[in-house]
Amino acid sequence: MTCYLPPIDKPDAIYNIQILRFDPEKDRYPHWESYQVPFVRTMTVIEALEYLWDQGEYIAFRSNCREFTCGSCAMEINGKPALACDTLLEDGMRIEPLSRFPVIKDLVVDTSTVPERFKALKLWPECKHREPATKDSPPLPAAKSAIEHYRETYSRCIECYSCLDACPQSDSDESPYFGPLYMLQLARVMEHPLDEKDRVAQAAEAGISHCINCYECANVCPMNLSPATIVNELRSKTIRRLDLLFGRRRKEVG
Amino acid sequence: MGDVTRSRKKVTQRFLERTFRGRPMGIGSYVWMFQRLTGLVLAFYLGLHLLVLGSALKGGASFNQVMAMLETPWIKVLETALVWVALFHTANGIRLVLLDLVPSLNQRSLAYGALVVTIVLGAMGTSFMW
Incomplete structure (x- = not known):
């Protein structure tokens, strides 16, 4: 995992987002956890997830091209399926994996x-x-x-x-x-x-x-x-x- | 891997969540939901209709009794509601048939058209009944 995001010195605001976590080795059921993300202008959901990864919150998610071409990062954002690289971050966002497929870990689903x-x-x-x-x-x-x-x-x-x-x-x-x-x-x-x-x-x-x-x-x-x-x-x-x-x-x- | 499945949200749950969390679904979903609800109402009404007819046709006295019962304002309000329900079900049904025959039509404007037809004909029917 590489992070493309420049260091955030002066965030516009601190946003609270909620993510549905699930670890098959520890948890029996998925559970919501809330995180604080400093928001800078034009920050997308995938960048927020990468920021959390840099902070030591190892949330599993799929991403590849970051420019709406590969279709790897589809997840349910506020209950609506969308590409995480195509969605701007908002306060109080609820991020969960696609609900049609079985969950492997966190935001990664089994689409085989x-x-x-x-x-x-x-x-x-x-x-x-x-x-x-x-x-x-x-x-x-x-x-x-x-x-x-x-x-x-x-x-x-x-x-x-x-x-x-x-x-x-x-x-x-x-x-x-x-x-x-x-x-x-x-x-x-x-x-x-x-x-x-x-x-x-x-x-x-x-x-x-x-x-x-x-x-x-x-x-x-x-x-x-x-x-x-x-x-x-x-x-x-x-x-x-x-x-x-x-x-x-x-x-x-x- | 992947054997632990999260139970999928039912359509109704997803519908209500999205509707009340400020990210509503498209009008197609709303008219589909209304189509389903009005269909249930119409199916229920069909049974009720046969029941009332059956009790009215037992004899002269019972016929008068049932007719007097149908004249009460509460029943009239329900009948007006039934007119609206049937009109919406018909208009949206015609929209669905049109979409099946000519798929390139714009479903959103057709849905709004169905709503307008329902409102116009419903207002006419209401003014006719009262």
């Missing part, structure tokens, strides 16, 4: 089920009857709208799992609705020109009809994407498929 589910959903372009590309083969016939969607939406998702945490219908990995992130990724591979797999059926099996149109995923997304709109577009394709009406939702996905 997400890539496993990505693998189970086969989120890569699947094509069967296509010869391997050579030097002379023509470029892919990609629609202009697909390129636009990839540039404007799908490539901008940083996979911070804020939308999964905000979704009230996707409580855990056992809930029938997988969550907005998976739907966005399904829409991404569906628009790929090489993809031949039945993604609409996959979305139906992943419980897309459980979405309640609350748009909380769009409200919390740090990249200002709207997964809910994508979910609605996918679902409008799902409800036009008569073979998906009954009995396709609880099957093994893949």
Whole structure:
């Protein structure tokens, strides 16, 4: 852990923040602890956590790029999932780990089920009857709208799992609705020109009809994407498929 | 690692916490909550409606009795509330259907539109009933 923060000589104010601590070796349950942080202008939550780390309070948290690009530092700040590097520090802030995932320590959660589910959903372009590309083969016939969607939406998702945490219908990995992130990724591979797999059926099996149109995923997304709109577009394709009406939702996905 | 899980906050708890701690949720969540509550009220009303109809159709005397009971102002207030509840449920239901058919619509303005429709039609219905 390296600290980038310059020493704080003249703080504007002393802020009290509360952090939900949990150490699996000592504690049985998570507990709140309050800390005092000197606030200087433009101080973010991640800088406050690094300041506490410098003071000897070893609070476990994930951070990497500090510029809203990697999506590692998503945590619940005042009950709302947000990137810690994107949120300015306020007095009386309550910081807790993402509540959808099991906690490993302090603010670090176990998100290992997400890539496993990505693998189970086969989120890569699947094509069967296509010869391997050579030097002379023509470029892919990609629609202009697909390129636009990839540039404007799908490539901008940083996979911070804020939308999964905000979704009230996707409580855990056992809930029938997988969550907005998976739907966005399904829409991404569906628009790929090489993809031949039945993604609409996959979305139906992943419980897309459980979405309640609350748009909380769009409200919390740090990249200002709207997964809910994508979910609605996918679902409008799902409800036009008569073979998906009954009995396709609880099957093994893949 | 990761086998100690924190119990996830239920939707209602999260909703109330966020609402009363000054960082409210989006209007989509509020109209969803109201949609659920009004749906419960309407389901309860359906049973009540059948019960009242059943007791009214037993004979002439009981019919008059039930009709006199329905004329009392308290029942009238409840009926007015029922009109508002049904109007909101209908308007928001139409919003949801529209969002399913045309996903690119702006859900927030549609939600405000549903509220405006509810208020206008509810005011008309209230003035008609009283």
